[in-house]
Amino acid sequence: MVTNRTFTMLKPDAVEAGHIGAILEKINGAGFRIVSMEMTQLSRKDAQKFYEVHSERPFYGELVDYMSSGPIVAAILEKDNAVADFRTLIGATNPAEAAEGTIRKLYATSIAANAIHGSDSDENAEIEGSFFFAKRAQY
Numbered sequence: 001m002v003t004n005r006t007f008t009m010l011k012p013d014a015v016e017a018g019h020i021g022a023i024l025e026k027i028n029g030a031g032f033r034i035v036s037m038e039m040t041q042l043s044r045k046d047a048q049k050f051y052e053v054h055s056e057r058p059f060y061g062e063l064v065d066y067m068s069s070g071p072i073v074a075a076i077l078e079k080d081n082a083v084a085d086f087r088t089l090i091g092a093t094n095p096a097e098a099a100e101g102t103i104r105k106l107y108a109t110s111i112a113a114n115a116i117h118g119s120d121s122d123e124n125a126e127i128e129g130s131f132f133f134a135k136r137a138q139y
Helices: 012-016 020-029 044-050 060-067 082-090 103-107 122-136
Strands: 005-010 033-040 072-078 116-118
Touching: 005 020, 005 082, 005 122, 012 020, 012 072, 020 033, 020 072, 020 103, 033 122, 044 060, 044 122, 072 082, 072 122, 082 103, 082 116, 082 122, 103 116
Parallel strands: none
Antiparallel strands: 005 072, 005 116, 033 072
């Protein structure tokens, strides 16, 4: 099932560095419409639940610590071919390998502090979006 929505999260490093406006401008400029958006801070428990899929990976503890270390901006975006187009817009996880002009090439500082999350499938976009926005039935 291909949907026209995806989920993103501006991570604590991007928020702390003041890149919210510039990143949102890139997102809008690429033709995405923001359906829902919220600035919040993940509790440690919420970060553990959100990243539960990675719980057996060696970086899980650091990821949970990082993602609960400061405010994030969660959003549901809409556009044709949303998931694939957004993954292209954000670039590779490692900013050193990200294409010129991508969000991670411009704003990420490391593999861990890579500025932004983007869902990797339509199914995960729905799951991740619902994690933040189910109460408002926005997804």
